[in-house]
Amino acid sequence: MKRVQYDRYGGPERMYFGEYALPQLGDDEVRVAVKAAAINPFDWKLRQGAMKLFTGRRFPKAMGTDFAGIVESIGSKVRNVRVGDEVFGTVDFRKSGAFAEAVVVESHHVAKKPSQLSFGKAASLPIAAMTAWVAILDRAQVRSGSRVFINGCSGAVGAFAAQLAIAQGAHVSGTCGPGSRYSASAAGVHPIFGYSDRQAYTQGGKYDAVFDSLGTLGVGEGLSMLTKKGVFVDINPTPGRFLRGMLSRRYKLAFATMGIKHLTGIAELAANGTLRPTIGLEAPFSEALSVIADAENGRRHAGKMVLAF
Structure with missing residues (x-):
């Protein structure tokens, strides 16, 4: 599988598409096939090294935090979602990895996606x-x-x-x-x-x-x-x-x-229209490197920038 990653802290030039293998699924974890991932300024700040005290110096490191997709498998202690559920969520920033074909996250980092929202809009929430x-x-x-x-x-x-x-x-x-x-x-x-x-x-x-x-x-x-x-x-x-x-x-x-504990509440408010995510640009995952670099360099849109898989 492919993901966006980097081999040292620095600017957009450090990003590349790399091959990776997901870790073994833990008892309280879920594996999600990513359908959309939203770009946040936090993502490139992490790559620049703004939080390296917490993220450490082991490379390569993955990029991306917010995503939406379909649950492929669950750990033995997971109760909040089932295989086949459409979900949205966020990856622990110390690991990141949402700009990828699939992710493994703790079950409390996901919530069921409101049926009214596209994967792109749901990924824009967390x-x-x-x-x-x-x-x-x-x-x-x-x-x-x-x-x-x-x-x-x-x-x-x-x-x-x-x-x-x-x-x-x-x-x-x-x-x-x-x-x-x-x-x-x-x-x-x-x-x-x-x-x-x-x-x-x-x-x-x-x-x-x-x-x-x-x-x-x-x-x-x-x-x-x-x-x-x-x-x-x-x-x-x-x-x-x-x-x-x-x-x-x-x-x-x-x-x-x-606010991770509020993901289910956020889903409810998005379902009833209180929270209204807006997409400014939805681009294919294959264009991730240029889209992230553009956002980082100030070429942004009125709404979230989303990668679609």
Whole structure:
């Protein structure tokens, strides 16, 4: 079988199609034939070495985290899915490997795919929706009447965050680029600001929750936008920010890995239309290297970039 892998940390030039063999199936693992895999910035950041403290230096390493496909086999202790089920899920980032013809993952890393969604749209859910869930529902505890500001409200994570907050009955405003204003407005975000309009962010008052889905707001800036009991949620885990998150009740970090337990809930919300994944480009797996490199170099689309198998 073939997968996208790399033989050392570095840029897009380190990627290549390599042959691989799947490990023996564990008691609580499932083997999935991949039908679609979604590209996340996290994938190339891992290849660049951003998390090498956790991913180590044993090569070659596989790429890709989010996928959707069909269960081919299950371990003896697996109860949540059966052979033949259509599922979506995510691979432990320390292993990765979703940009491949098949994957073996722990059973709690998958959930049944909503029948209403294509494999491509289902593959677009995990990391983005898990991060948004943790930020909006777990960390910020947004509820009806909350005033929420989302920095990057049209990106994959930001759009899901806006959808979740609006579904809770919150009033959501945020930032996005000029080309995304229409879609953000149609989703219910108002008012919408440009990234350079920072002096205007709080013109209508301060917020109960500020979610920086881009990681570009300073901690002090985010905290200054809050009401007295408001919460600033960030996805930029530098050592200094991580320490501050441990010490402050008003500054919290959100990680996708915290949301794996919510995959079934995410599936339910996608099935009823609360979460609405959007595909910007769906390309064949054979073009994976160029598509990933294009995304990494800034040539992106309004929606997720997906590899189809």
